[in-house]
Amino acid sequence: MKQVAPENHDHHTINVPLSASGAADAGHPPRPTRGESLHPPPPDSVAIDMPAASDLRRRNNASGGDAGGDETPGSNGKSGADLYWEDVRFKVSTGSGKDKKEREILKGDSGRAEPGQLIAVMGGSGAGKTTLLNLLAGRIPQGEPSGIVLADGKVRDKRRWKKLIGYVQQEDLLYENLTVRETLMTSAQLRLPSAKYSQAQKAERVEEVMRQLGISHVADSRIGSGATGGISGGEKKRVSIGVELVADPMTLFLDEPTTGLDSATSLSVINILKDLAVETNRVIILTIHMPRETILGKLDKVALMSKGQMVWFGPSKKALEHFARLGHECPPQTNPADFYLDLIQDNEKDKDSRTVAEKLIEEWSAVEKEYTTPIDEETRQQALKTQDSKKSKKGRQEVAGAWEDDEGRWATSWFSEFSVLLKRNFKQTFRNKTIVISGFMQQFTILLLLGFVFFRLSADSAGVQSRQGILFFVCINQTFSFLMPIITVFPLERRIILRERASGSYRTSAAYLAKAISLWPLACLSSLLFSINVYWLVGLQPTFVKWLLFQIITQSLVFAAQALGMLIGSSVPNVQMAQIVGPLIVVSFVIFGGNFTAGNSITVVLRWIQWISLIRYTYGAYMQNEFNGLQLNCGNATGGVRCTPNGSEVLSLQGLDSPSLGICILILLVLGVAFHFLAAMMLRKTTRMRIVVI
Numbered sequence: 001m002k003q004v005a006p007e008n009h010d011h012h013t014i015n016v017p018l019s020a021s022g023a024a025d026a027g028h029p030p031r032p033t034r035g036e037s038l039h040p041p042p043p044d045s046v047a048i049d050m051p052a053a054s055d056l057r058r059r060n061n062a063s064g065g066d067a068g069g070d071e072t073p074g075s076n077g078k079s080g081a082d083l084y085w086e087d088v089r090f091k092v093s094t095g096s097g098k099d100k101k102e103r104e105i106l107k108g109d110s111g112r113a114e115p116g117q118l119i120a121v122m123g124g125s126g127a128g129k130t131t132l133l134n135l136l137a138g139r140i141p142q143g144e145p146s147g148i149v150l151a152d153g154k155v156r157d158k159r160r161w162k163k164l165i166g167y168v169q170q171e172d173l174l175y176e177n178l179t180v181r182e183t184l185m186t187s188a189q190l191r192l193p194s195a196k197y198s199q200a201q202k203a204e205r206v207e208e209v210m211r212q213l214g215i216s217h218v219a220d221s222r223i224g225s226g227a228t229g230g231i232s233g234g235e236k237k238r239v240s241i242g243v244e245l246v247a248d249p250m251t252l253f254l255d256e257p258t259t260g261l262d263s264a265t266s267l268s269v270i271n272i273l274k275d276l277a278v279e280t281n282r283v284i285i286l287t288i289h290m291p292r293e294t295i296l297g298k299l300d301k302v303a304l305m306s307k308g309q310m311v312w313f314g315p316s317k318k319a320l321e322h323f324a325r326l327g328h329e330c331p332p333q334t335n336p337a338d339f340y341l342d343l344i345q346d347n348e349k350d351k352d353s354r355t356v357a358e359k360l361i362e363e364w365s366a367v368e369k370e371y372t373t374p375i376d377e378e379t380r381q382q383a384l385k386t387q388d389s390k391k392s393k394k395g396r397q398e399v400a401g402a403w404e405d406d407e408g409r410w411a412t413s414w415f416s417e418f419s420v421l422l423k424r425n426f427k428q429t430f431r432n433k434t435i436v437i438s439g440f441m442q443q444f445t446i447l448l449l450l451g452f453v454f455f456r457l458s459a460d461s462a463g464v465q466s467r468q469g470i471l472f473f474v475c476i477n478q479t480f481s482f483l484m485p486i487i488t489v490f491p492l493e494r495r496i497i498l499r500e501r502a503s504g505s506y507r508t509s510a511a512y513l514a515k516a517i518s519l520w521p522l523a524c525l526s527s528l529l530f531s532i533n534v535y536w537l538v539g540l541q542p543t544f545v546k547w548l549l550f551q552i553i554t555q556s557l558v559f560a561a562q563a564l565g566m567l568i569g570s571s572v573p574n575v576q577m578a579q580i581v582g583p584l585i586v587v588s589f590v591i592f593g594g595n596f597t598a599g600n601s602i603t604v605v606l607r608w609i610q611w612i613s614l615i616r617y618t619y620g621a622y623m624q625n626e627f628n629g630l631q632l633n634c635g636n637a638t639g640g641v642r643c644t645p646n647g648s649e650v651l652s653l654q655g656l657d658s659p660s661l662g663i664c665i666l667i668l669l670v671l672g673v674a675f676h677f678l679a680a681m682m683l684r685k686t687t688r689m690r691i692v693v694i
């Protein structure tokens, strides 16, 4: 029984079963098109009024027909792209200097994936599975690809392609303090075009995807982590798939989606993918290591690879026949996947000094045309022409022009991106109670310690030294406390940002600003807890204006220290480097902070450090705030200790009377803004995924 949706409407009604039912068999019935249900709707199914899930593709298709329009896949109106690749190669340079060599990782592979098919790339470790998957997806961090890849017979356009596909990485890159529903909703809000989908429709899409993936029962559970608990590994994998699926991609790529899962969970993930491929008429391509036989039965085609070359591409059952014809029978009671892998990894050489794999590669190249449905030659020639023109300047302009005619480069406005990301960041930060509480506890403990050591300072020569000591300590404490936790933020989140940016989810400026603002309130509150109380505890000058200035100076330091933390975090490749570089920079700022050495006695080569030392300006401002107008009691001065009755004199003796307090605060703010600006630039640079389409 079919549930046919009215066509050519902005919205269509689909029947969504409340449970993700079992997968269709390998020999599944004729594929339904979108809007048709595979199975009769169960009594508990619900009809949802949804925007056509293929709107995103239609949007891209609609504008793909003209200027260089042959570049856009999907313009034949199909819901899933037919992916064709021919003679694809991939080279990388290894070594350096004299030892520099070129290594060919993919050596001329061809194949075709048709809508509705679930395809697995298999092979031993290092066979080139991930490289082939990445090349088809266009995600190539380095190296030189060549060959032809056509989507629906068209050369792809990089900017559109990255938004038309979903790519599920091997690791589950998710925010652990968000719930499943919030995770998927964030993806929907960022990736579904606001012009087509209202908030309610985006929420409906999320519910639909959760039902398809069978994760509705954990919708409100936090993702969690090994340490904090949370949803299971299989559920996490389904959430990762859901993050891509809510954007309704035309083609879905998955890198080893079953790795790390037990065999029952792996089978359930594959069942879901199989259902998705069939029900939504999409191409789904994945890499897999050692599937069990039941999983193999779900796959429409397998691509067996050895040393960067195909050994077989087609249905698994036919592979057994093909290998049997070549004299390699699969022994009874053997999982065909084990048999394939043993065969292609057999390194024993025969009398011609060739391995079994080498012979199988040769045999495959002789018969591959029989097994791969060719594309129409006229389409192929046309695509080749477009590919050539795309390489020329004129072609590039045509592609760019075609994009400009589209609805826009981003699914939603800058402000929407910013507010979605800000909300996500607040949830991620404030739900981590350990971090929140330990931040306050740290400030409170130091406050107590200072209270014991520096309680109510005297106004004599000993009090001068103690004042200097405590003010310098406050500078160091506040810098370390608010810089160090931040330097690991970007290194820890970089791979998530890379993933999200690779699919064109948001502008870096929105992501950066949302992150910077979300980190500020907690730092502001805990630094206030410290600075408000330390002032009275230590007994600094008891006037409201000076107390207020003390708070302003502290907040300016916190602002600049956080900005510097973000700059360090966005510039270093990993947490370890951040933890080395962060303290190194702060310590050099301390050395040039104005307490240990006078500015003009520093060697010229390093003198510049004092000009960017946050601690120098903060210390200068604190000292002026405290010592200007301070009357000291020299009555107790003991022999040899010079006592200065006037606080301003202390400042001029130590060279801390300039720049003035106001300028010091201003410089701190300017440094903060400059660090933020540089950090945003660095984030943009270090989270850019190289997308190359051939």
Ligand SMILES: Nc1ncnc2c1ncn2[C@@H]1O[C@H](COP(=O)(O)OP(=O)(O)OP(=O)(O)O)[C@@H](O)[C@H]1O
Residues within 6 Å of the ligand: 092, 093, 094, 105, 123, 124, 125, 126, 127, 128, 129, 130, 131, 132, 142, 143
């Ligand atoms: N950018 C690169 N630079 C150098 N070598 C590379 C690069 N990318 C891939 N390789 C090499 O190419 C080969 C194939 O890599 P690929 O990751 O595709 O293998 P795989 O089949 O996915 O292996 P595994 O199952 O172990 O992940 C490996 O030997 C790998 O070291």
